[in-house]
Amino acid sequence: xxxxxxxxxxxxxxxxxxxxxxxxxxxxxxxxxxxxxxxxxxxxxxxxxxxxxxxxxxxxxxxxxxxxxxxxxxxxxxxxxxxxxxxxxxxxxxxxxxxxxxxxxxxxxxxxxxxxxxxxxxxxxxxxxxxxxxxxxxxxxxxxxxxxxxxxxxxxxxxxxxxxxxxxxxxxxxxxxxxxxxxxxxxxxxxxxxxxxxxxxxxxxxxxxxxxxxxxxxxxxxxxxxxxxxxxxxxxxxxxxxxxxxxxxxxxxxxxxxxxxxxxxxxxxxxxxxxxxxxxxxxxxxxxxxxxxxxxxxxxxxxxxxx
Amino acid sequence: xxxxxxxxxxxxxxxxxxxxxxxxxxxxxxxxxxxxxxxxxxxxxxxxxxxxxxxxxxxxxxxxxxxxxxxxxxxxxxxxxxxxxxxxxxxxxxxxxxxxxxxxxxxxxxxxxxxxxxxxxxxxxxxxxxxxxxxxxxxxxxxxxxxxxxxxxxxxxxxxxxxxxxxxxxxxxxxxxxxxxxxxxxxxxxxxxxxxxxxxxxxxxxxxxxxxxxxxxxxxxxxxxxxxxxxxxxxxxxxxxxxxxxxxxxxxxxxxxxxxxxxxxxxxxxx
Numbered sequence: 001x002x003x004x005x006x007x008x009x010x011x012x013x014x015x016x017x018x019x020x021x022x023x024x025x026x027x028x029x030x031x032x033x034x035x036x037x038x039x040x041x042x043x044x045x046x047x048x049x050x051x052x053x054x055x056x057x058x059x060x061x062x063x064x065x066x067x068x069x070x071x072x073x074x075x076x077x078x079x080x081x082x083x084x085x086x087x088x089x090x091x092x093x094x095x096x097x098x099x100x101x102x103x104x105x106x107x108x109x110x111x112x113x114x115x116x117x118x119x120x121x122x123x124x125x126x127x128x129x130x131x132x133x134x135x136x137x138x139x140x141x142x143x144x145x146x147x148x149x150x151x152x153x154x155x156x157x158x159x160x161x162x163x164x165x166x167x168x169x170x171x172x173x174x175x176x177x178x179x180x181x182x183x184x185x186x187x188x189x190x191x192x193x194x195x196x197x198x199x200x201x202x203x204x205x206x207x208x209x210x211x212x213x214x215x216x217x218x219x220x221x222x223x224x225x226x227x228x229x230x231x232x233x234x235x236x237x238x239x240x241x242x243x244x245x246x247x248x249x250x251x252x253x254x255x256x257x258x259x260x261x262x263x264x265x266x267x268x269x270x271x272x273x274x275x276x277x278x279x280x281x282x283x284x285x286x287x288x289x290x291x292x293x294x295x296x297x298x299x300x301x302x303x304x305x306x307x
Numbered sequence: 308x309x310x311x312x313x314x315x316x317x318x319x320x321x322x323x324x325x326x327x328x329x330x331x332x333x334x335x336x337x338x339x340x341x342x343x344x345x346x347x348x349x350x351x352x353x354x355x356x357x358x359x360x361x362x363x364x365x366x367x368x369x370x371x372x373x374x375x376x377x378x379x380x381x382x383x384x385x386x387x388x389x390x391x392x393x394x395x396x397x398x399x400x401x402x403x404x405x406x407x408x409x410x411x412x413x414x415x416x417x418x419x420x421x422x423x424x425x426x427x428x429x430x431x432x433x434x435x436x437x438x439x440x441x442x443x444x445x446x447x448x449x450x451x452x453x454x455x456x457x458x459x460x461x462x463x464x465x466x467x468x469x470x471x472x473x474x475x476x477x478x479x480x481x482x483x484x485x486x487x488x489x490x491x492x493x494x495x496x497x498x499x500x501x502x503x504x505x506x507x508x509x510x511x512x513x514x515x516x517x518x519x520x521x522x523x524x525x526x527x528x529x530x531x532x533x534x535x536x537x538x539x540x541x542x543x544x545x546x547x548x549x550x551x552x553x554x555x556x557x558x559x560x561x562x563x564x565x566x567x568x569x570x571x572x573x574x575x576x577x578x
Contacts, residue, residue: 023528024527024528024529025527025528025529025532025537026529027528027529027530027532027563027567028529028532028534028537028563028567029534029535030532030533030534030535030536030537031529031532031537031539032537033535033537034532034536034537034538035537037537046529046567052566052568053566054564054565054566055522055565055566057352057353057354058346058348058353058354058355058522059313059346059348059354059391059393060354060522060523060528061522061523061524061525061527061528062311062312062313062393063311063312063525064311064312065312068527070523070528072522072528075530075565075566075567076566076567077566077567077568078566081568092535200312202312202313202315202391204315204389205313205315205348205350205389205391207350207351209312209313209348209391211353267527268527270526270527271523271525271526271527274526275526275539275542
């Protein structure tokens with residue numbers, strides 16, 4: 001029996017549903033290509049902002065007992081310093097490249113979206129939910145449905161038919177409100193969820209380890225939180241969902257798909273399983289599907305809701 | 308054992324190498340192989356990669372020049388103060404089974420090569436060390452290396468010890484006189500580039516340690532990926548084989564800053 005792992009995500013064809021999540025590896029065309037060579041179905045850029053940022057001082061990324069914690073702080077060369085890199089990545093990649101952007105104001109989001117759309121990216125993920133830059137940018141957009149709606153509408157107005165994904169936070173008390181707002185504003189998909197804020201203290205040094213003190217938690221610790229977000233969103237919206245958070249194995253990916261995800265984002269898994277995590281996850285998905293007589297992803301999507 | 312979360316360890320001893328450089332002896336175990344590095348957390352300031360050095364069990368060392376805010380803060384610390392260590396991280400040097408090897412170190416490169424020299428001597432290899440520095444005071448670990456029984460070829464910019472000039476020149480001359488089974492180089496990239504060219508021209512197998520700006524140290528942030536292959540210098544590197552190095556086209560030309568912006572080396576030719 002032949003197994004088909006391909007999916008179509010908001011009109012974007014993917015050979016398999018694993019997507020490199022934003023913020024992991026996506027610094028250059030080369031690092032994205034390295035993920036493609038290791039089996040990714042699509043890759044997401046590290047978020048680009050209006051101007052160059054060096055991010056927070058190290059330590060910025062650590063592993064703790066149940067996951068990873070980071071406060072890289074959205075380091076990036078700024079949109080104008082990134083165009084050449086994005087165009088190069090579009091050129092060298094055979095798989096779709098999803099852009100990613102953040103900004104402080106709706107006008108800056110519009111400005112970046114317009115420039116990024118012209119590079120040939122397959123879609124743009126709007127990072128509304130970085131938990132590590134509150135001091136610089138204030139409260140995240142994704143905690144406010146009205147702001148999310150205004151922002152997505154404005155971005156959509158700039159880029160026309162190019163698919164737009166709203167990356168949401170698991171920290172809103174009801175993610176479906178924000179998801180519905182994004183959908184109403186014209187978002188083509190939702191990425192759920194971003195990392196969850198946390199603090200890890202070194203008791204010998206008597207202070208938080210990360211220089212930013214607060215940092216986003218990812219990895220296995222947040223998987224059930226994220227699966228719940230996908231679950232709730234699947235019941236609330238019609239647009240496709242990229243489920244992200246703690247996907248290390250094919251079984252993890254299938255869990256998300258059964259909760260209603262159309263594709264899965266992989267980030268921390270690059271540490272847990274190595275750079276070939278994409279190939280490992282897709283091989284394990286195939287093995288599961290073969291054993292359980294599933295021919296394609298669509299057959300499994302959302303089926304946990306039927307029980 | 309590998310620490311992914313910083314392990315708090317005390318400074319046991321501070322060795323003053325010269326007016327700008329100190330070696331910090333740390334009490335604790337760090338089971339590394341030559342070529343690997345640690346991410347050292349200087350609380351309240353920064354976390355930076357340093358080559359690992361060890362001379363006896365139960366302790367390890369890092370050698371640090373006071374050049375920026377964080378390293379200057381580290382230089383102010385005293386015996387008993389705690390630092391945080393993650394690692395060891397990265398790829399390792401590989402020794403031939405027998406024969407003669409050349410280690411070419413500039414700046415603080417000897418920190419990454421010292422334990423390779425130690426291991427090579429334990430395996431009875433002939434070890435030639437081409438150590439270069441600005442002046443006599445900046446030549447690192449001289450006494451320790453004499454103890455190991457390596458053959459030292461010294462050079463200084465001002466001629467205060469050994470050959471007046473660069474270690475690259477000394478190495479090139481020696482390559483004409485005797486054969487090396489393998490060469491290893493760590494230091495400023497312009498020096499590594501010249502050593503690589505000499506090795507390629509003379510068919511000497513070699514390994515280089517390539518430094519790039521690092522954040523996570525364990526292969527997820529993508530900051531230290533090199534063009535066009537995307538290899539991570541904290542996982543696939545920092546030690547890179549000379550043949551593989553040919554695929555890293557950015558070597559000797561440019562690197563990326565903390566923001567991820569490409570920055571050309573001032574001395575690099577265009578292209």
